[in-house]
Amino acid sequence: MWYRLANAIHRTLTAGADSFAPEQRFLYLGLVMGDDRGQSELMRFRFQASGLSHLLAVSGQNVSFLLAVAAPVLRQLSQRAQVVAGGLLLVVFALVTRGEPSVLRAAVMAAIALASVASGRVASGIRILSMTIMVLVLADPLLVHSIGFQLSICATAGLLLMARPLAERLPGPAWLRLPLAVTLVAQVATAPVLIALAGGIPAAATPANLLAVPVAGLVMMLGVTVGLLAGLLRNPVAEVLQIPSELLVRWIEWVATKGSQSPLPLLRPVQLLLLGVAVLILLMRDSQRLRDCAAPDVAKQGLKILASCASMLLLVLAVRPVSAEVGTTALTDAATLWVGDCGGKVLVLGSVANSGDLLESLWAAGIRDLDIVLVQPGSRAVGAALEVTQQFHPRRVLSIAERSPPGMSPIGASTWTVGGVQVSTALSSTKKHSTSLEPRVALLGSACSV
Known part of the structure; x- marks a missing residue:
């Protein structure tokens, strides 16, 4: 029964995207439910070269948006009913996405969090993550060899530990600091796996993720609501309903294309080390210890200027465009x-x-x-x-x-x-x-x- 329900949802979402151009349809299905079967080698390359390959397969982000869409309905239920309904929703979504490791991680974490809240025992994010790893590895020990599972665990641990502290230290408006911190922390946390897998991290990943990830969230939320409705209706009504999703998908495709064509290089360990030193210098420049030291204000200002120049130099050296060898x-x-x-x-x-x-x-x-x-x-x-x-x-x-x-x-x-x-x-x-x-x-x- 569960598999029949999951397959029916999969068919409905696919039918709702019939009005899309082929490339956009395959991208849309990948963004909403991780169906990457029709994606071309060119599309996969563009998303990988721009640091957006995580969008082509479902991840914990999709689970978060699914629960956000379901939240208005779940709030109308009792606590026990919320746990049951939320758990059933997570099971169906995991089946629709064919049990991707990152989805399993996010689904189990969400289920543990729901049960924790319902029982009145609020647990920390790190504790929930630890329990999730134990449950999944005990159920399937081979998950430890899954690249998707490794990336998901590393990114989640990094976000739980470092995202908010970094957002508080970054300059700029509040609406930009947290998304930028999340992007930077996710890249740093997954760097060891990505370096071993691909040799480094694309330098275009940070701006590309800032431009594409929020839009991908909107596509996901529209997909599980408007997309399902469009799949139940006939054209031209379904085509009109899907216009916003199609425009958003085209934007994400454009960001990936431009990111892959930018002159920014692949950040290998040496370049990442330079960036790390640059960030460390900036943090020391704005540290409380420097503000409280007994040095004259002129000396402090000179040190800040010197630190800023050194950081900019290291940044330029790390991300300078590469040229082909003769x-x-x-x-x-x-x-x-x-x-x-x-x-x-x-x-x-x-x-x-x-x-x-x-x-x-x-x-x-x-x-x-x-x-x-x-x-x-x-x-x-x-x-x-x-x-x-x-x-x-x-x-x-x-x-x-x-x-x-x-x-x-x-x-x-x-x-x-x-x-x-x-x-x-x-x-x-x-x-x-x-x-x-x-x-x-x-x-x-x-x-x-x-």
């Missing part, structure tokens, strides 16, 4: 990047097995735009070229095939030179005594021409 880089078995002395960037594409890995490799190499993409024959090469084109906007996409796919120009026997890189083709004989065109790319040193 030379030849084999990104995958079937993709090679050529960077000339004068800034020319040429990508030669073969039969790429995973376009997501290719996009990540280009981004990690400091590539944010390309001059020429040379595509060899084959459907995989063409598919990868289309995603590369959407992300890096090359000036020219050239095809070696006799019949060029749409959007690509045949290179034929012509030669292209850009930023110290020369691109051409040459005839090559095969074992069957036939000939075919093969790519030829060469670095021209300081010969800079376009």
Whole structure:
């Protein structure tokens, strides 16, 4: 019965999003109930490169918004009825989202908190988190190997311990301090896992999360209310009801796209250490001990100015844009990047097995735009070229095939030179005594021409 109910809710939410464009529909379903089956490699890359990949799968945030939507109804019930109704709601949501580790963590925490309040024994957040970990690990010991579970636990512990103290110390208006503190603390708390998993944290993550996370919460709340209603109705009424959600989803997609295209680098351990030292200097500058020391006011002011300059210098060093290294880089078995002395960037594409890995490799190499993409024959090469084109906007996409796919120009026997890189083709004989065109790319040193 429970699985039938969960599947019915899943089908209703999916039907309610039929008016969305395909990319926005898959993103909407990921934001509301963690259904990431239709999301493209390009979408996954953009959200990962902008530090928003946690939005593509449901998390504890979704549980919080679900309970917020249900709160007006739950308040009308007795305490015991609130615990029962809230528990049933959490069970259904966990089934709809296919039991994601982060959802299980949040659902168990919420259930323990509800039971604690109903029994009159209010427990601290850390104690509830500890009890949640024990319950889940005892139920499924293999959860300790789940990346989602590790990230969820680290982020929750960090928020419980550090979010409010940091918000009190940050400058600026109150409406900005707490969201900024939550974003920074979540990134710091999950940094050890992310460094081991991806090598670092995108520098664009902080502004991207500030712009996208509150909107994602609105999408979630609209999804479990208006989205369900739209799924029960027919177009055009359902389409009109979903207009706000569609606009919000497009905003989140835009933030992810711009974040992935920004020149900000991946913050590796060294850069994170520099940022940590910069924050420490700022905290020391505003510390009570410095204000209470017996030094003259002029000396105190000079120290504050010096501390501010040192912090800004460390910040600039940590987040300075990366540039691609001159030379030849084999990104995958079937993709090679050529960077000339004068800034020319040429990508030669073969039969790429995973376009997501290719996009990540280009981004990690400091590539944010390309001059020429040379595509060899084959459907995989063409598919990868289309995603590369959407992300890096090359000036020219050239095809070696006799019949060029749409959007690509045949290179034929012509030669292209850009930023110290020369691109051409040459005839090559095969074992069957036939000939075919093969790519030829060469670095021209300081010969800079376009």
